[in-house]
Amino acid sequence: MDPASLAQLLSPQGRALLAELPPYVAEESLRVSTRLRERGVDAGLVAAALTQSRLRERARAKFGERAGRMFFTVAGLEQATRQVVAAHHARRYAGAGSRLVADLGCGLGGDTIALSELGVAVLAVEADPVTAALAEANLRELPTASVRRGDALALDLAAEGVDAVFADPARRAGGRRIFDPTAYSPPLDAVLALRARVPALGVKVAPGVPYSALPPDARAQWVSVDGDVVEAGLWFGPLAAEGPGRSALVLAGGGAHVLTEADDAGAGRPDAPARAGEVRPVGAYLYEPDGAVIRAGLVARAAELLGAGLLSEDIAYLTGDTLVATRFATAYRVLDCFPFGLKPLRAYLRARDVGVVTIKKRGTAVEPEQLRRQLGLRGTRAATIVLTRVAGRQSVLVVEPA
Numbered sequence: 432m433d434p435a436s437l438a439q440l441l442s443p444q445g446r447a448l449l450a451e452l453p454p455y456v457a458e459e460s461l462r463v464s465t466r467l468r469e470r471g472v473d474a475g476l477v478a479a480a481l482t483q484s485r486l487r488e489r490a491r492a493k494f495g496e497r498a499g500r501m502f503f504t505v506a507g508l509e510q511a512t513r514q515v516v517a518a519h520h521a522r523r524y525a526g527a528g529s530r531l532v533a534d535l536g537c538g539l540g541g542d543t544i545a546l547s548e549l550g551v552a553v554l555a556v557e558a559d560p561v562t563a564a565l566a567e568a569n570l571r572e573l574p575t576a577s578v579r580r581g582d583a584l585a586l587d588l589a590a591e592g593v594d595a596v597f598a599d600p601a602r603r604a605g606g607r608r609i610f611d612p613t614a615y616s617p618p619l620d621a622v623l624a625l626r627a628r629v630p631a632l633g634v635k636v637a638p639g640v641p642y643s644a645l646p647p648d649a650r651a652q653w654v655s656v657d658g659d660v661v662e663a664g665l666w667f668g669p670l671a672a673e674g675p676g677r678s679a680l681v682l683a684g685g686g687a688h689v690l691t692e693a694d695d696a697g698a699g700r701p702d703a704p705a706r707a708g709e710v711r712p713v714g715a716y717l718y719e720p721d722g723a724v725i726r727a728g729l730v731a732r733a734a735e736l737l738g739a740g741l742l743s744e745d746i747a748y749l750t751g752d753t754l755v756a757t758r759f760a761t762a763y764r765v766l767d768c769f770p771f772g773l774k775p776l777r778a779y780l781r782a783r784d785v786g787v788v789t790i791k792k793r794g795t796a797v798e799p800e801q802l803r804r805q806l807g808l809r810g811t812r813a814a815t816i817v818l819t820r821v822a823g824r825q826s827v828l829v830v831e832p833a
């Protein structure tokens with residue numbers, strides 16, 4: 432967004448225009464734009480307001496009804512922490528009694544908002560001028576939050592009276608994802624070093640962060656929301672009340688469920704390799720662990736809780752003979768299991784009049800779309816198949832949701 436459009440959008444005239452726009456409907460936007468321009472509204476402001484209206488609609492998934500009062504950029508919205516997750520971040524600070532949190536690289540303010548809503552004061556720092564101006568607008572109604580434009584690493588934490596830090600370093604540049612933590616902005620090493628000055632440090636990183644990059648004093652928690660892994664949070668000092676180690680936070684069905692390694696199984700080592708599980712023959716049920724459980728290296732732990740075993744070493748499918756209700760995995764009833772082969776699979780599915788097949792896979796190079804074409808099914812029924820290795824052998828499991 433250029434500075435002129437930004438100023439127009441945040442002016443009383445821009446805010447009034449946004450307030451009078453109808454809910455965003457893509458097919459209507461041309462008509463709305465024409466009507467506003469005919470009324471004499473500046474074309475640049477009309478375009479900026481309609482973009483905001485579109486982004487507010489998209490942002491509902493992350494910010495709920497608050498999105499209708501917020502200002503966004505495409506990149507800022509993509510990177511923003513959804514409120515259901517930010518609320519969990521914020522609870523750690525409130526629980527640790529933090530009085531002033533520095534949100535270093537606050538973006539549009541997703542985490543600052545959640546902290547402020549719990550009554551924690553925040554000094555939010557943002558380097559990008561447009562993002563900082565929008566963050567300021569987003570935080571206007573939250574009196575305990577303030578925004579400072581500048582380099583987060585240049586902030587004098589002691590002089591500001593900061594007693595806790597949160598950082599969500601940018602992991603995108605020029606529209607591309609950055610995988611190397613030393614290339615995050617600010618770099619992960621520099622952020623982690625802050626805990627020598629302020630022990631209450633929290634950092635949001637990519638879910639793919641390697642265990643070897645995790646400091647031994649970190650509580651690393653992978654988070655999924657309705658089945659999608661969204662981040663890993665690294666928590667230190669008083670923010671890691673549970674001590675160092677790895678865990679999974681599964682947010683699903685309106686609830687929060689935490690899975691942690693068993694106490695006697697290297698629980699306190701965030702950089703320890705994932706524990707190997709016991710391999711078992713295919714049982715009556717198949718469990719597909721939640722992505723946060725897999726990323727946290729807790730598949731063997733989930734297996735213990737479910738009274739299940741692994742289908743194959745190094746593959747995150749579990750099997751057992753009893754059905755256990757869990758949020759840490761999706762359960763399927765196993766209807767059949769046989770070695771993989773195109774012809775027998777096609778014959779099996781055709782004999783059962785299958786036309787629509789859902790293909791799940793792990794530990795196999797088979798491409799589901801290509802297989803679907805090769806199967807050439809025309810039946811009237813639906814089926815779910817799982818392609819994986821069973822005791823080292825490429826196999827097919829025919830399953831149904833349990």
Ligand SMILES: C[S@@+](CC[C@H](N)C(=O)[O-])C[C@H]1O[C@@H](n2cnc3c(N)ncnc32)[C@H](O)[C@@H]1O
Binds near residue numbers: 541558584599
């Ligand atoms: C991933 S976003 C933060 C999103 C935020 N947690 C939210 O929920 O809205 C990272 C932000 O850090 C900012 N940033 C990157 N390097 C910075 C630095 N050295 N100082 C201040 N801000 C920085 C980027 O401009 C970007 O807006």
